[in-house]
Amino acid sequence: MSTALPTHVAIVMDGNGRWARARGLPRAAGHRQGAEALRRCIVGAGELGIRYLTLFGFSSENWNRPFGEVQDLMGLLRHYLRSEIADLHGKGARLRVIGDRTRFDPDIVALIDNAEELTRGNDLLNLTLAISYGARDEIVAAARALAADAAAGRIDPKSIDAHAFQARLFTADLPDPDVFIRTSGEKRLSNFLLWQSAYAELVFVDKYWPDFGKADLEDAVREFNRRERRFGAVG
Ligand code: IPE
Ligand code: MG
Numbered sequence: 001m002s003t004a005l006p007t008h009v010a011i012v013m014d015g016n017g018r019w020a021r022a023r024g025l026p027r028a029a030g031h032r033q034g035a036e037a038l039r040r041c042i043v044g045a046g047e048l049g050i051r052y053l054t055l056f057g058f059s060s061e062n063w064n065r066p067f068g069e070v071q072d073l074m075g076l077l078r079h080y081l082r083s084e085i086a087d088l089h090g091k092g093a094r095l096r097v098i099g100d101r102t103r104f105d106p107d108i109v110a111l112i113d114n115a116e117e118l119t120r121g122n123d124l125l126n127l128t129l130a131i132s133y134g135a136r137d138e139i140v141a142a143a144r145a146l147a148a149d150a151a152a153g154r155i156d157p158k159s160i161d162a163h164a165f166q167a168r169l170f171t172a173d174l175p176d177p178d179v180f181i182r183t184s185g186e187k188r189l190s191n192f193l194l195w196q197s198a199y200a201e202l203v204f205v206d207k208y209w210p211d212f213g214k215a216d217l218e219d220a221v222r223e224f225n226r227r228e229r230r231f232g233a234v235g
Pocket of ligand 1: 013014015016017018019034057058059062073184209
């Protein structure tokens with residue numbers, strides 16, 4: 001592909017449940033296939049040379065799903081963290097997990113901490129999983145941190161700018177997404193990377209997430225190349 005690569009691709013992985021329902025399978029089967037698609041997508045991103053990949057796996061609102069489904073998803077996360085990290089590390093990938101960790105079981109928090117620590121020095125692929133994540137909560141937390149710094153006299157409120165704000169988001173050390181993909185035909189942002197995606201090119205894919213693969217990632221890159229990004233200036 002003689003095209004420019006986006007530095008950072010963000011994906012809302014949606015449609016596991018509908019993929020399963022279309023096959024008469026339980027939702028859990030859709031989530032298991034979704035985890036396979038995640039694995040393929042990470043490999044594909046690595047092969048294409050994409051440096052930053054951020055995936056929305058579980059929103060702060062998803063905690064409201066039936067207990068059994070939340071348990072299934074947490075089980076998959078636990079399994080993923082146990083079985084995939086050594087491989088990711090071997091491939092030179094760095095894992096970050098963004099979101100509210102206070103709601104995870106302690107063993108999951110420990111697995112996340114260990115995975116982040118192990119892969120901290122890697123930079124070939126920066127893989128970020130958004131789990132128990134909500135962009136409004138993230139933005140509110142950044143505002144709260146700035147307010148606390150100002151109230152304590154550590155910063156001058158007049159010094160607060162977009163840079164100071166972004167430095168207090170979970171994604172402080174990540175570039176903004178260039179491409180924002182959502183699968184399953186839904187055309188919503190659903191509280192994912194709201195601040196960071198200010199200038200992202202939105203790409204909506206009709207396929208359900210378990211059917212998404214490297215070819216779809218390449219299609220999204222081609223679509224990104226067809227768009228003219230002006231960042232508010234004149235083309
Ligand atoms: C995406 O698939 C995975 C999660 C949000 C955990 P869904 O579970 O949202 O699947 P649909 O939208 O019901 O098809
Ligand atoms: Mg959904």
